Amino acid sequence: MFSYWERESFFDYGHIVIGAGITGLSTAIELRQLYPADRILVLERGLLPSGASTRNAGFACMGSVTELLDDLRTMSESEVVDLFAQRKQGLEILRQRLGDEQIGYAANGSYELIDASAKEALNKIDYLNELLLPVNNQPSFRLANEKIKSFGFSEQYTEALIENTCEGELHTGKMMRALADYASEQGIEIKTGVEVLRYKEEENRVVLELAGGMQLSCRTLNICTNAFTKQLLPDADVTPGRGQVLITEPITDLKFKGIFHMDEGYYYFREIDGRVLIGGGRNMDFPGETTTEMIVTERIQNSLEEKLRQIILPGVQFEVSQRWAGIMAFGATKQPIIKVFSDKVFGAFRMGGMGVALGSRVAQQLAELHQHQQ
Structure with a gap:
């Protein structure tokens, strides 16, 4: 049972991002730049990010010699160079956005x-x-x-x-706190402990069904759930x-x-x-x-x-x-998936173990897809 005030103020958003890891929070930040007046909400099923964003080793890395040579067995030279460049760009965005001291970056x-x-x-x-x-x-x-x-x-x-x-290296905990603080400063709402069970598209909105029976709606849905994506997109190559x-x-x-x-x-x-x-x-x-x-x-x-x-x-x-x-x-390749699923549903996931490096750049690319849909 919800009040009139709750239904008026907490149930409908311009844009919802599922996943409060590096990619999800970075996506919300990029969307804020695109939609300065819209309400943006990030949902996370755990109290802390559920995948690897706060559980990794804190490597600001782009690929070792043997890793890159292994990639070249299944990818072309141009694909390997492009992916390496994406990782480099992602780290640069992250460092410029938050500052090296805030993320504990050291060379x-x-x-x-x-x-x-x-x-x-x-x-x-x-x-x-x-x-x-x-x-x-x-x-x-x-x-x-x-x-x-x-x-x-x-x-x-x-x-x-x-x-x-x-x-280089960074402090994973400091980085995620700084990223969440930065998103909050941009007027982005973050709600943890919220599990999205499924979504359905209606004429002008996407409706999310949450565990416990509550529903939220939004103009665009952005799925940034990485390893857990199949729960919402069963056909995803993840x-x-x-x-x-x-x-x-x-x-x-x-x-x-x-x-x-x-x-x-x-x-x-x-x-x-x-x-x-x-x-x-x-x-x-x-x-x-x-x-x-x-x-x-x-x-x-x-x-x-x-x-x-x-x-x-x-x-x-x-x-x-x-x-x-x-x-x-x-997945089948190390390339991340950045995709438009409909005019209202977007996704960025499958970081291949390189989410620290890729997340910020992938979020930028997802926001570019929004621009193309406008």
Whole structure:
């Protein structure tokens, strides 16, 4: 039972965005620039963003050497360069919008550990530097083997270390708080704990049915639910991919800072507040990790600890402080889906594990689709 006042003031909007992650909040901000007088609402089913926006490793990254070479097996050179450029543009938008201090951005270095199985990638560094030169205007990668020993990594495993000259790190929690604050300052309403079950299009509106029976309506609906998109768009080419993470207690005299990739990006780690955060291992159990269930598993957590003991912190005692998981979205290609589903329904999702980098640019592209529909 709702009052007259509630129905007059809280049920109808110009634009509703489903999903309060990086892409969803950025979409709402872009829509505010397009529609300065309209009411804009962001709905999030969790108290915090439900996917990976607040559960990632805080990498401001665009792609390691082995990741890009893997992409080139299924994508053309122009597609790989375009996607790399989108990631770079997205990070630039995010940093310019919020400011480096607000998001905890730091350029402490970005590296990839190369083992014997990946040594062939070293022969492709010059090729990738040439390929990406139009985007970065400088060589993107260089060898940094002299740092292997000083970082304390296993020299038995690490046959080479590649430095990425254009990546950095950020504080995921600070970034999302700053993004939500920025959206609120723009007059955008954000409501959490709201699950959208389904929507239907009417002549001039889209009607959303919420858990609990309440309905909202809007002129345009924007679906930014990434790994959870199939719940609203069953035919979408979206497959969830769980990313598991652990973080250690502070380690005395930790020898490295920066962000690091290994095993074609399937494992990644970084220093944060004197601790080591490590995530990944999805390639050990693709079927098991193709899920939206937000739990950690013994098999993959053991794998993360093993990487710490044998490769990253050999001979160093450590204790695990926390473990968690986030849900990413993948599909037939690594390209994000940015699509008009009707004159009233739009979508931007499937970030391919690169939502931090892609989200702001993808939101911009979604707003451009709105302009084309006007």
